[in-house]
Amino acid sequence: MVFSMRIDIITIFPEMFQGPFSESIIKRAINKNLVEIHLHQLRDYANDKHQRVDDYAFSGGAGMVMMIEPVDKCISALKSQRNYDEIIYMSPDGIRLEQSLSNKLSLGENLIMLCGHYKGIDERIREHLITMEVSIGDYVLSGGELAAAVLTDSIVRLIPGVLSDETSALSDSFQDGLVSPPVYTRPRVYNGWEVPDILLSGDDKKIEAWKQQQALERTAKRRPELLE
Numbered sequence: 001m002v003f004s005m006r007i008d009i010i011t012i013f014p015e016m017f018q019g020p021f022s023e024s025i026i027k028r029a030i031n032k033n034l035v036e037i038h039l040h041q042l043r044d045y046a047n048d049k050h051q052r053v054d055d056y057a058f059s060g061g062a063g064m065v066m067m068i069e070p071v072d073k074c075i076s077a078l079k080s081q082r083n084y085d086e087i088i089y090m091s092p093d094g095i096r097l098e099q100s101l102s103n104k105l106s107l108g109e110n111l112i113m114l115c116g117h118y119k120g121i122d123e124r125i126r127e128h129l130i131t132m133e134v135s136i137g138d139y140v141l142s143g144g145e146l147a148a149a150v151l152t153d154s155i156v157r158l159i160p161g162v163l164s165d166e167t168s169a170l171s172d173s174f175q176d177g178l179v180s181p182p183v184y185t186r187p188r189v190y191n192g193w194e195v196p197d198i199l200l201s202g203d204d205k206k207i208e209a210w211k212q213q214q215a216l217e218r219t220a221k222r223r224p225e226l227l228e
Contacts, residue, residue, distance in 0.1 A: 003036040034159050053070045054118050066121040084110045087129060090148050095133065102154040114130065
């Protein structure tokens with residue numbers, strides 16, 4: 001069976017992915033054999049009977065640190081089976097997740113995502129094992145699982161065949177550097193609120209020009225930094 005993409009996620013809380021990965025777009029992609037997602041329990045690679053994957057930081061300080069050895073063992077085991085386009089660490093100080101990055105990653109075949117916890121991970125993991133660090137925003141979460149789920153969703157929906165209308169992703173916000181224009185559906189009039197006449201005109205060129213203008217105006221008002 002041939003898959004378009006394989007994503008391996010290293011985590012100490014694999015159960016957190018049951019919800020987002022068993023519904024909606026990702027479930028559809030899995031059922032269509034367009035993506036293969038594997039969750040790896042990092043504790044399975046621990047050395048002791050207690051399956052510890054964290055320890056105190058050298059020099060002291062608050063918080064525990066994820067140890068290098070279990071992470072190295074897990075990544076090494078995966079790399080022994082296939083080549084990976086990127087080994088990604090979900091980190092608040094990584095590069096900001098934007099549509100262009102999701103587009104790029106969606107073209108890959110094999111990805112690893114490492115979900116951090118506690119005070120962070122041993123710096124040697126970042127120096128020697130990780131090829132890319134990604135942040136979903138300037139804030140801190142309890143762990144990398146939610147961030148990994150967000151990144152996965154943003155990538156998987158771009159794989160050809162996942163969306164029912166393959167042109168839909170091309171008109172998403174940020175694909176052309178702008179937010180999307182407003183959209184409407186039936187009824188034409190509701191509670192006195194009407195759909196703009198131009199969208200009912202049947203003139204494709206005028207409709208497209210209207211949408212472009214609306215996208216520009218909305219971007220300037222709501223996300224002006226995108227126009228800089």
